[in-house]
Each structure stands twice: as C-alpha cells, then as structure tokens.
Amino acid sequence: MKLCYFFILNSAIGIEFTNNLYTSENPTEDFQALNIDIEERLEQARLEAERIVALLAADNTYRAGILHQQNIEKTYKTLQKLRFTWSKTGKPFGQCDPNTFTYVIKLHTKEHRNNIFICPILLLQTFSILTQIIIHEAAHLGFEASECQATAFEVLSLHYSSFNEVYKTPYWKRCGTERLNQHFLNRI
Numbered sequence: 001m002k003l004c005y006f007f008i009l010n011s012a013i014g015i016e017f018t019n020n021l022y023t024s025e026n027p028t029e030d031f032q033a034l035n036i037d038i039e040e041r042l043e044q045a046r047l048e049a050e051r052i053v054a055l056l057a058a059d060n061t062y063r064a065g066i067l068h069q070q071n072i073e074k075t076y077k078t079l080q081k082l083r084f085t086w087s088k089t090g091k092p093f094g095q096c097d098p099n100t101f102t103y104v105i106k107l108h109t110k111e112h113r114n115n116i117f118i119c120p121i122l123l124l125q126t127f128s129i130l131t132q133i134i135i136h137e138a139a140h141l142g143f144e145a146s147e148c149q150a151t152a153f154e155v156l157s158l159h160y161s162s163f164n165e166v167y168k169t170p171y172w173k174r175c176g177t178e179r180l181n182q183h184f185l186n187r188i
C-alpha cells in the first residue's frame with residue numbers, strides 16, 4: 001500500500017485541468033467513423049472508474065461531507081453494477097443535446113437503476129474524460145449527489161488516478177470547485 005501511496009502522490013501533482021474538449025460539426029458522422037469497440041471502451045472506462053474509487057476508499061482521510069466513507073462505498077457499488085445505454089447509430093437520443101455528455105434518471109425502477117445514458121458526443125472524448133464523467137454520474141446514482149457534490153467527488157477521486165489531464169466541467173465555476181481542488185492539492 002505504501003508504494004501505491006507514493007504513486008498516487010506523484011500522479012496527483014501532475015494533473016492538469018483543462019477545458020479542452022473534442023468538438024465536432026457533425027458528431028453523428030464522426031461517431032460512425034470511429035473504428036473502436038464502444039462496448040469494450042465503456043467497460044474499460046467503468047473498470048478504471050471502479051479502480052480509482054477503490055483507491056479513494058482505501059486512502060480517504062476526509063471521512064466527512066461528500067467524502068463520507070459511506071458515499072464512497074455506495075458509489076463504488078454502483079460502479080460495479082453499472083450499465084450503459086448508448087445510441088448505436090451515433091444519433092442523439094432522449095435528453096442528449098450537443099452539450100450533454102450523459103444523463104441519469106433517478107427513478108428506482110429496474111430500467112433506470114445503475115444505468116447511465118451515454119450521449120454520442122461523450123464517446124468522441126478521451127478515455128480519461130469518459131472515465132471522469134462515469135465517476136460523476138455514479139456519484140449521482142450512488143448517494144444521490146447534487147451536481148456540485150458529484151463534481152467535487154469526481155475531482156477528488158481523480159487525484160487518485162494516473163490521468164494527467166482532467167476536464168474542468170462547467171460546474172466548476174458554479175460550485176467553486178477550484179478552491180476545493182487547491183485545498184486538496186495543498187493537503188497531500
């Protein structure tokens with residue numbers, strides 16, 4: 001665990017927060033041109049999200065507020081059971097619009113429980129952004145996190161990842177996430 005700790009420490013310092021996103025004139029066409037196994041990519045991202053949240057659970061020193069151990073464990077369990085709904089044609093569906101990556105429906109029906117609706121534009125983003133968004137949505141599903149809580153949870157979790165680029169979502173400004181992020185960086 002010690003070795004692992006040092007690894008986390010190093011990677012956390014290397015994280016850069018970015019506003020860069022893949023944008024596209026025609027996301028549906030770009031999506032159709034993707035030569036990747038989407039199901040496999042989503043599963044890899046789910047596993048990566050699960051790994052990151054497990055590290056957070058093991059090393060969590062906060063144990064209060066949104067990082068209450070129970071919230072982390074609930075999110076972890078959600079990630080283990082997570083399912084994805086996505087458009088096989090690349091056409092936006094349901095509540096997807098050009099600016100929407102994903103959405104969840106907080107109804108405790110079998111159809112919606114542990115399910116994330118993945119909009120086509122998210123599948124055009126990098127693997128780290130995909131994983132980041134999955135953690136965010138899992139927090140909504142896991143402990144009914146609000147937008148700001150899910151954003152904080154996602155950012156703090158990612159400090160335990162080996163990603164060196166993290167997407168600064170529009171929620172950062174509204175939720176004052178920058179300050180929280182600095183606090184976290186100073187503390188480790």
Ligand SMILES: [Zn+2]
Pocket residue numbers: 136137140146147150
């Ligand atoms: Zn959200």
